[in-house]
Amino acid sequence: GENVEQHPSTLSVQEGDSAVIKCTYSDSASNYFPWYKQELGKRPQLIIDIRSNVGEKKDQRIAVTLNKTAKHFSLHITETQPEDSAVYFCAASTSEYGNKLVFGAGTILRVKS
């Protein structure tokens, strides 16, 4: 089955710097790659996703890149702000019934002001 590895497990950056979180997946049939943000004590929420027919997607300060050949995808946050501090999870899915997601272990991002 699918296996998703996520690095780093913790990341500290200065406010205004960029942050990059990387994930690798094992199943070449995976074609949907969402990123979720979970603030302390709250539920995970989708922040951006990408499908395998696209190499990059941007939404304001957030971007995701996908390299299907190497089976890895990355989250890029530019001009980080204290409110970006949270746990970020990557995930991968195929188009099977139920769109089962396999999640990475998560990255704790701390933005220091």
Add this chain to the structure above:
Amino acid sequence: DVKVTQSSRYLVKRTGEKVFLECVQDMDHENMFWYRQDPGLGLRLIYFSYDVKMKEKGDIPEGYSVSREKKERFSLILESASTNQTSMYLCASSLWGETGADTQYFGPGTRLTVL
């Protein structure tokens, strides 16, 4: 706005008790999921359902069962709770989109402690 609710935010049970966790969504989603979240392990899928009365095992189904009698409700059952089932339990739901996988919307979670 999609709303996914869970029956309890905090629950304390004794070893050997039968435990029911309930999840309700109000957006007519076909798919519903139960995860457990443990530090350093991310979200691990216990069971999911893509239709009423349909269920599929996830990655860690041992010690759990589920029930989906109505489209909006998905229940997780711990047949005989054990201390290693102490965890945060998250429910989620999603549409089955035309292009396949779609956004999963999560409930607030139930923190279960088994003594």
